[in-house]
Amino acid sequence: MPPASPRSATHVAIIMDGNGRWATQKGWPRLVGHRKGAERVKEIVRASPDIGIEWLTLYAFSTENWKRSTEEVLGLMAIFARYIQREADAMAAEGVRMRFIGDRSRLDPKLQRLMSGIEAKTAHLSRLNLTVAINYGGRDEVLRAARALAVEAAEGRFDPAALTEAAFSARLDTGGLPDPDLVIRTSGETRTSNFLPWQAAYAEYEFTETLWPDFTPAELAGILARFGNRDRRFGGVKA
Ligand code: IPE
Ligand code: IPE
Ligand code: MG
Numbered sequence: 001m002p003p004a005s006p007r008s009a010t011h012v013a014i015i016m017d018g019n020g021r022w023a024t025q026k027g028w029p030r031l032v033g034h035r036k037g038a039e040r041v042k043e044i045v046r047a048s049p050d051i052g053i054e055w056l057t058l059y060a061f062s063t064e065n066w067k068r069s070t071e072e073v074l075g076l077m078a079i080f081a082r083y084i085q086r087e088a089d090a091m092a093a094e095g096v097r098m099r100f101i102g103d104r105s106r107l108d109p110k111l112q113r114l115m116s117g118i119e120a121k122t123a124h125l126s127r128l129n130l131t132v133a134i135n136y137g138g139r140d141e142v143l144r145a146a147r148a149l150a151v152e153a154a155e156g157r158f159d160p161a162a163l164t165e166a167a168f169s170a171r172l173d174t175g176g177l178p179d180p181d182l183v184i185r186t187s188g189e190t191r192t193s194n195f196l197p198w199q200a201a202y203a204e205y206e207f208t209e210t211l212w213p214d215f216t217p218a219e220l221a222g223i224l225a226r227f228g229n230r231d232r233r234f235g236g237v238k239a
């Protein structure tokens with residue numbers, strides 16, 4: 001996949017962080033922050049095509065997030081299910097194609113059915129390609145792809161000599177998606193927390209102090225405008 005034009009960030013990936021702190025600062029339970037965060041997702045999804053984003057990938061739940069309390073984990077899973085149910089028609093009407101990345105096998109079967117249902121329902125759309133990472137971990141994704149390839153090779157269905165970056169990329173959960181141009185993390189943390197380590201190898205990064213429930217389409221538009229001024233050389237020299 002050739003890199004996107006240096007002046008546009010068509011694929012933006014966001015580590016939506018800070019819901020818990022947002023709620024705690026106000027003396028509310030953490031789940032209130034997650035609910036507000038889901039409202040923000042709606043707004044950002046709606047605004048994205050108008051600010052030139054064609055691909056939007058959101059980190060919603062990591063393979064490490066199972067360490068949280070049962071109440072918080074179940075609450076988050078309920079928010080994901082509700083989001084899919086409530087937003088299905090609006091997304092279809094707005095031309096949003098929804099996909100999921102991550103290991104689904106550990107998720108509740110009912111949530112898994114909702115996920116495949118919305119993927120099928122929106123598969124023909126392309127105004128915005130929305131990908132949500134649930135039970136996603138970059139290392140886990142790479143391991144699953146490597147394991148699948150090892151099985152294919154052991155069964156004689158894949159020649160290890162034919163393993164190229166493209167062939168490996170195609171076996172990741174993100175197979176068929178372009179690499180992200182820009183990764184944004186909210187809440188002031190400056191780490192990537194296992195998000196798209198293979199795909200974001202050449203991405204630009206932006207870190208904002210804003211907590212996710214306070215992140216607005218206007219701030220996103222401002223970040224994109226700054227991104228347009230960056231000089232992406234991809235190992236070459238300035239033209
Ligand atoms: C991000 O907000 C959402 C998830 C990781 C599910 P957090 O819940 O991590 O919020 P903080 O970092 O505790 O404030
Ligand atoms: C990263 O946020 C994962 C998501 C946004 C889903 P975390 O809050 O889980 O990350 P750490 O633990 O601060 O690195
Ligand atoms: Mg966090």
